[in-house]
Amino acid sequence: MLISTQNLEKKYQVGSETVVALKGINLSVKKGEFLSIMGPSGSGKTTLMNIIGCLDSPSSGSYMLNNKTVSDLSDDELAKIRNSEIGFVFQSFHLLARNTALDNVMLPLKYAGKQKAEAITLAKDVLGQVGLSDRCSHSPSELSGGQQQRVAIARALVNKPSILFADEPTGNLDSKTGSEIMKLFKKLNEEGQTIILITHEDEIAKKSKRVITIMDGLIESDVENNDE
Amino acid sequence: MLVEESIKSAISSIKTNGVRSFLTALAIIIGTAAVITVIGIGSSAEKALEASIDDLGPRTLSIFPSQRKRGGISSGYNPLVIKDAEALAKNKEHDWMIAPAMSGNRQVKFNNSNISGDINGYLPINFKVRGFDIGQGRIFTEKENLGRKKVIVLGSKVPGELKTSANQLLNKDILVAGTSYKVIGILKEEGSTGWQNPDDDLYVPLLTASQRIFGTDRLGWINVGISNDTNVDYVMMTIEEILRQKHDIGPGGDNDFRINDWSQYSDLRRQATGIFTALIAGIAGISLIVGGIGVMNIMLVSVTERTREIGLRKALGATQKSIMMQFIIEAVLLCILGGILGIIIATSLLFLFISINDWVFSMPLSAIIGSITFSALVGLFFGIWPARRAAKLDPAVSLRYE
Numbered sequence: 362m363l364i365s366t367q368n369l370e371k372k373y374q375v376g377s378e379t380v381v382a383l384k385g386i387n388l389s390v391k392k393g394e395f396l397s398i399m400g401p402s403g404s405g406k407t408t409l410m411n412i413i414g415c416l417d418s419p420s421s422g423s424y425m426l427n428n429k430t431v432s433d434l435s436d437d438e439l440a441k442i443r444n445s446e447i448g449f450v451f452q453s454f455h456l457l458a459r460n461t462a463l464d465n466v467m468l469p470l471k472y473a474g475k476q477k478a479e480a481i482t483l484a485k486d487v488l489g490q491v492g493l494s495d496r497c498s499h500s501p502s503e504l505s506g507g508q509q510q511r512v513a514i515a516r517a518l519v520n521k522p523s524i525l526f527a528d529e530p531t532g533n534l535d536s537k538t539g540s541e542i543m544k545l546f547k548k549l550n551e552e553g554q555t556i557i558l559i560t561h562e563d564e565i566a567k568k569s570k571r572v573i574t575i576m577d578g579l580i581e582s583d584v585e586n587n588d589e
Numbered sequence: 590m591l592v593e594e595s596i597k598s599a600i601s602s603i604k605t606n607g608v609r610s611f612l613t614a615l616a617i618i619i620g621t622a623a624v625i626t627v628i629g630i631g632s633s634a635e636k637a638l639e640a641s642i643d644d645l646g647p648r649t650l651s652i653f654p655s656q657r658k659r660g661g662i663s664s665g666y667n668p669l670v671i672k673d674a675e676a677l678a679k680n681k682e683h684d685w686m687i688a689p690a691m692s693g694n695r696q697v698k699f700n701n702s703n704i705s706g707d708i709n710g711y712l713p714i715n716f717k718v719r720g721f722d723i724g725q726g727r728i729f730t731e732k733e734n735l736g737r738k739k740v741i742v743l744g745s746k747v748p749g750e751l752k753t754s755a756n757q758l759l760n761k762d763i764l765v766a767g768t769s770y771k772v773i774g775i776l777k778e779e780g781s782t783g784w785q786n787p788d789d790d791l792y793v794p795l796l797t798a799s800q801r802i803f804g805t806d807r808l809g810w811i812n813v814g815i816s817n818d819t820n821v822d823y824v825m826m827t828i829e830e831i832l833r834q835k836h837d838i839g840p841g842g843d844n845d846f847r848i849n850d851w852s853q854y855s856d857l858r859r860q861a862t863g864i865f866t867a868l869i870a871g872i873a874g875i876s877l878i879v880g881g882i883g884v885m886n887i888m889l890v891s892v893t894e895r896t897r898e899i900g901l902r903k904a905l906g907a908t909q910k911s912i913m914m915q916f917i918i919e920a921v922l923l924c925i926l927g928g929i930l931g932i933i934i935a936t937s938l939l940f941l942f943i944s945i946n947d948w949v950f951s952m953p954l955s956a957i958i959g960s961i962t963f964s965a966l967v968g969l970f971f972g973i974w975p976a977r978r979a980a981k982l983d984p985a986v987s988l989r990y991e
Contacts, residue, residue, distance in 0.1 A: 416985040437908045444906020455901045459601045472906040
């Protein structure tokens with residue numbers, strides 16, 4: 362099992378009030394799955410993504426990633442896991458504006474402590490995979506939205522992560538470009554990449570093989586999707 | 590590679606906010622420029638001072654007449670006279686050059702020009718003790734001194750003051766207090782020593798001055814030229830012994846003369862320069878610390894502005910240490926750039942100052958290395974807190990920071 366959570370809870374202290382964002386999530390994800398997490402804003406889907414993306418720790422419950430308990434690790438240990446196991450793609454791309462596409466893709470390799478020559482080769486390879494071999498030296502402002510999101514996907518993939526997280530990856534793109542990005546995800550999944558999509562759009566969620574709906578901090582439904 | 594990434598990121602951040610970076614670094618720039626300028630002026634002044642001491646030729650002691658006190662009552666000057674100098678010169682224990690001198694102001698005339706000149710009565714050896722070199726003609730001889738000859742040697746600027754040239758004056762007669770003297774030599778330019786300018790003076794044999802011009806055997810001073818390896822204290826004791834005997838001063842009586850060691854003055858001057866430098870360095874140090882606070886402030890702003898970037902870097906696997914390093918390197922780099930700019934400004938100011946004063950440029954390398962190191966330390970110290978704040982940011986929150 363790639364991801365296995367048990368009674369995952371998350372509480373926030375807002376002033377004197379305690380907000381419970383997750384009320385006990387039990388979730389299992391196998392390697393190679395293409396999964397969507399849906400839910401309206403405030404449902405807790407972002408909190409869930411933060412925890413299974415190792416950006417945050419649960420208040421209680423346990424989380425095992427690759428058969429390793431990660432719910433009680435320190436900040437820096439989580440950073441190492443994010444670096445090697447998880448790739449993030451964000452709605453607003455989150456590229457460093459002053460760096461070239463290649464430098465952006467190389468960033469995770471720098472934090473992984475790779476040698477420069479090796480890092481350049483790896484980054485160029487993965488930029489090729491997303492169809493941007495000829496855009497290596499362009500800065501984000503010289504790229505279209507779709508191209509920027511491809512650079513971000515290349516960056517997420519460059520360390521060969523166990524899971525690719527995509528948080529509303531098509532939210533800032535027009536529908537044509539959005540569907541191209543979704544095709545890219547599908548292709549990557551067919552090549553064996555585990556992908557978890559966070560979205561509130563049914564259209565997008567439909568493209569994945571399994572849809573989980575979160576409501577008020579609990580899993581409301583967990584449906585296999587065989588339409589595609 | 591991570592260090593390289595941090596440096597690249599720091600440079601691009603400093604460049605992107607060019608004006609802001611410059612204003613932030615301004616206090617560091619001014620502080621460093623102040624320290625380097627003052628140290629440079631001090632160092633160049635010392636070089637100039639050393640050069641002027643070297644000009645004095647061998648090390649020189651000077652003996653001056655002094656007030657003699659008996660029971661707290663001053664009994665006036667007890668003069669130094671030519672016989673005192675002769676007694677000193679007779680002592681063969683020391684390898685010294687006794688150079689007695691008297692001076693006074695007399696009217697000097699050539700053709701229609703007319704100046705008030707400082708006339709010095711010298712022995713030939715005096716020129717050697719003071720390190721004066723002859724430019725044209727010659728210096729008078731011991732024989733001319735003993736013969737009270739009416740010959741005169743001029744400082745290099747005297748011909749100009751008499752509205753003529755050295756060539757016009759050489760071997761001509763000029764009038765000193767109405768008596769004609771033959772110009773036998775003109776000195777090379779010596780330059781001011783600070784308290785007098787030998788280039789403006791006129792020099793006649795001591796006995797000529799004593800008998801024909803001033804009518805006294807009282808000396809203004811006696812210079813004693815000694816070699817640099819001489820035991821100065823021992824020389825001073827011998828001088829005291831001889832002069833006290835000549836002046837008939839009993840045990841317990843005060844000296845009626847004083848002995849100056851000029852090198853002591855240069856030591857004092859050096860000390861004063863040192864204190865001044867330390868003072869300015871202290872003030873500049875405060876300016877650097879104020880600059881450091883400015884750097885801290887702007888780094889805090891930068892951390893806030895770049896919260897999303899920090900969140901992203903953490904999401905991609907940056908540890909607290911690597912985020913901290915990135916911001917500390919940025920603060921240190923900003924301060925070092927400020928330091929370098931300060932040094933460039935200071936060096937330009939120094940060249941200006943030095944060309945005005947006709948000094949030689951001198952700047953100790955240690956000052957440059959020291960000030961850059963200090964700037965870097967300021968950056969390090971004041972960068973730590975903002976960098977820690979950046980490193981402690983929650984990645985989940987900062988990724989969504991607007």
